[in-house]
Amino acid sequence: MMQRQQTGALATGIVRFSQEGHWDQDVHHLLRHARREAVVAVSNPTHSRDHLRLGQVVVDDLLAAGKQVRLLYSPDYLELRDRRPLLRHSSQGAQIRVTDNDFHNVLIIDRTVAVLWSGAGADHPYAYLVREPALLRALHQFALLSWQSGHGLAGHLDTADVEITPTARAVLNTLNLGLIDEAAARRLGMSLRSYRRHIAELMIRLEVRSRFQIGVRAAQLGLLDDTPHPVASP
Structure with a gap:
């Protein structure tokens, strides 16, 4: 000791x-x-x-x-x-x-x-x-x-540091489109609970407290896609 x-x-x-x-x-x-x-x-x-x-x-x-x-x-x-x-x-x-x-x-x-x-x-x-x-x-x-x-911490990271999954990136893009949760979940082919869980995880990952702040921080880090995510089949 x-x-x-x-x-x-x-x-x-x-x-x-x-x-x-x-x-x-x-x-x-x-x-x-x-x-x-x-x-x-x-x-x-x-x-x-x-x-x-x-x-x-x-x-x-x-x-x-x-x-x-x-x-x-x-x-x-x-x-x-x-x-x-x-x-x-x-x-x-x-x-x-x-x-x-x-x-x-x-x-x-x-x-x-x-x-x-x-x-x-x-x-x-x-x-x-x-x-x-x-x-x-x-x-x-x-x-x-x-x-x-x-x-x-998020203010000291760059895009290479913030590794997010394709699913999380798709959720980011639905937030950027301004879709309501139900429509966004259907678009991505997931349950409403899963969709909201992904949003909560993004708040933690990006160290923000609101959905608006998610969008601002994601834009700063260049995490948003210009190409819309395809609509899931019904």
């Missing part, structure tokens, strides 16, 4: 530990024990591939368990990442924001424990485990304010 470098610091609720060895597994072991929520803010990541891979797995697990997950990233970090896991996390319910504001790498679990760590290129790498209540409140407040000031 975590190798403390300052054993006396435990009494203050702040422990420094080494990023060498298995610190990735240690951090994600903490994350897996989240009971209600996790806030993950990454501005300058480490070079560890295990850190990224484990992070994706743990976030998947938390979302599957119904936990609230907020993810905050810097634009630079976003450039380094495969967008497909991000889109999957968004579709599963993770709340993802991107901000240009300066912030530290931090993980906060249930507002009871936090981990701060340095990123790649740090002259003096550090990682701190924090349990001190006053500092935890300050870290959580700062992380939440940074998250709220950010922008949705």
